[in-house]
Amino acid sequence: MGHIEGFLKIQRQEQQGRPVAERLRDFNEVYEAPSEELVIEQGARCMDCGIPYCHVACPLGNFIPFWNDRVSEGDWRQALEQLQRENNFPEFTGQLCPALCEGSCSLSLGFEPVTIRLIERQVIEHGFAQGWVVPEPPQTLTGKRVAVVGSGPAGLAAAQQLRRMGHEVTVFERDQQIGGLLRYGIPDFKLEKQIIDRRLAQLEAEGVQFMPGVHVGVSMPVEELCQGFDAILLAAGAQHPRDLPVPGRDLAGIHFAMEYLTQQNRRCAGEVIEPEVAIDAKGRHVLVIGGGDTGADCVGTALRQGAASVTSFELMPEPPNERAPDNPWPEWPRVLRKSSSHEEGGERIYSVLTRRLLGDGNGQVAAAAAVRVSWQRDEHGQWRMEELEDTAFTQPCDLVLLALGFSGPIRHGMIEQLGVALSANGAVATDANKMTSRPGVFAAGDMSRGQSLVVWAIAEGRTAAEGINQFLMDGS
Ligand SMILES: Cc1cc2nc3c(=O)[nH]c(=O)nc-3n(C[C@H](O)[C@H](O)[C@H](O)COP(=O)(O)OP(=O)(O)OC[C@H]3O[C@@H](n4cnc5c(N)ncnc54)[C@H](O)[C@@H]3O)c2cc1C
Structure with missing residues (x-):
């Protein structure tokens, strides 16, 4: 750790929003990109405190003190490599996460927490700007076929992980555009949609197939999926509104x-x-x-x-x-x-x-x-x-x-047809590997957790991908 007194000398600085009068005239993103100098300085506030509660509080287990340190040294490349090890889409969490990590930052005991979310965002933006975020297609293929239902952050994270493991992955989405609530729920002033498109181009180049406009359980019978694929992931969200x-x-x-x-x-x-x-x-x-x-x-x-x-x-x-x-x-x-x-x-x-x-x-x-x-x-x-x-x-x-809020997943159609068991909160019940009561059918994100956060959706998608891989490869 290079800046032993960083937190004593440097004040927390958050990202600045555009003037209110200006931003109310459009739907563009509210926050201005911070300067790299500011982010490097903010990274130097991390104490690398030995027991990093930030890391524990993050559902993804992001190894935050490491990338804070790398950023404070201006080593964006290593910071990016570490960040991408745990998080498929830091650009989504860097803009949308309530930052559970910052709530647990040791610095917040007597000072203001490190601006972890701001740093995360700048690391990934720097990576895209430098052309370091590239497709990582699999080296070998397994010949196994996985269907992912739902293209929100849970489905996308799982799809990317599974593809990189060598499986043939098809994402089915009822809407005409891919992205789930990132695309149609969260306004552009919080997340401009070219941020999603930029990432989808990477997934496509890796070999993930997208089938928009397919409503599983309505326009496509569930049995068609069961017969055509070796495993199914239900990542269809929890969009039943509370009245x-x-x-x-x-x-x-x-x-x-x-x-x-x-x-x-x-x-x-x-x-x-x-x-x-x-x-x-x-x-x-x-x-x-x-x-x-x-x-x-x-x-x-x-x-x-x-x-x-x-x-x-x-x-x-x-x-x-x-x-x-x-x-x-x-x-x-x-x-x-x-x-x-x-x-x-x-x-x-x-x-x-x-x-x-x-x-x-x-x-x-x-x-x-x-x-x-x-x-x-x-x-x-x-x-x-x-x-x-x-x-x-x-x-x-x-x-x-x-x-x-939302009372849980929409049951009519896919869930009813599959007959998977539900948990007490109405979400789809799973075991620790995210497998439902029906062997070979898994669930992740809001569909299995109930209404939650983007960071949890990504984390669950990754866990489900591990579970599916184990199921398909029989431990090999
Ligand atoms: C307005 C709003 C604002 C939010 N803001 C934030 C925020 O700032 N920060 C944050 O962390 N979280 C926020 N959230 C929560 C976050 O968006 C969700 O937790 C997250 O998107 C869940 O991801 P998911 O992949 O599980 O499901 P979703 O994003 O809901 O995606 C599920 C997808 O499955 C598709 N689908 C459903 N049924 C079928 C079917 N039968 N066949 C095919 N496709 C199907 C849906 O069309 C949808 O595209 C917000 C939520 C809302 C509603």
Whole structure:
């Protein structure tokens, strides 16, 4: 480790967003690329602390102190080689990950954590710019055929690993474009889509085959897959939206967040949305019900579309600014975070329960009736919600976006036809090798974990690839 006092002398510096007024005029990425000098300096803040909790907290087991050190010495090539050993797509996590690693960085005990995510992003961008990220096709082929269903980060990570092991890999995707939620859920201002295309070109050059527009279990019977392939990976996500079963739910102007976000991503890709189904926030008073990444992405999208106002309702209380005593380091800090979208505008209201949605008399939503709630722990330590007296209020709104999360994978079709067992949370149950109750059928990502994160999807895809390889090669 070259900079023994780096963390004492250098302050944490995060990536800078473009000015709000400028970025609200487009859907381009919010953050500006940092200078290499800044990233080298930030790498020198890593203490190489001996027991790297950052490494443990990362679902991929990224060997972070090593690449921090290499970056601080300006050795981008070795940093990249190490980074790519554990992570197929550092450009996705470098832009999207909440950085579980930074929450566990030893430096955060008395200082600000190392900007690990920023460094990761710059290492991979440097690698692409230098032409160091090249296809790595297999040297020998096994003759085994694997079908991957779903082209989100889990399916793509598994496909790349399996191909590099020498298997013939075909990825089936129900949408017309490859990428899963990276393509159609996450807005361009968080992840521009040429970042996905750049990586897909590498997978294609390695020999991964893509079959977009194939809805397994609907347009293609599951048995066709079972007969044509030696193993199957289900990486079809957990996109069954959680609904809000309150009176007035059937009024016009109320949509699931994903319907709304997908449309905008399609527009950004140059597609035309039919006027009769288009959802547009321009001039509307928007109410986003539900916090989290999806809710924040709705806020940013509505502001860019020119909403008259954007309000978010969150059922849970506002998190504290600092760690609570029952949330010590190195746990993930449950503290208040401001996404780039929340920096841009809109109001966030916490501890609020939506009781009903009210119409304008013509079948169009016009307001939400809500009440404030308080949260207390009961004698078993479980959180209990209580409505507060005399706090009922009405929030005017003519566009409501439901961002209440996802209740699990869509069961109708592929899952039902395969008859695989489900776990208590409704996701597809697997063993430690990611094999489901049906031999030769594996599951990974949100499909087996429930709604989660990109970093977990990549990690699960890699674990599933190992499991499939073992299954196919019978331990050899
Ligand atoms: C709006 C939004 C914002 C998010 N923001 C972040 C973020 O900032 N950071 C972060 O870490 N995570 C974020 N997430 C979560 C993250 O996107 C997911 O955890 C991750 O994409 C899961 O990857 P996956 O490969 O398991 O599934 P998905 O990305 O959901 O991909 C599954 C794919 O399978 C396809 N499919 C489904 N059924 C079939 C079938 N029967 N046949 C063929 N194809 C099928 C789907 O069309 C889809 O393309 C966000 C999620 C949403 C919804």
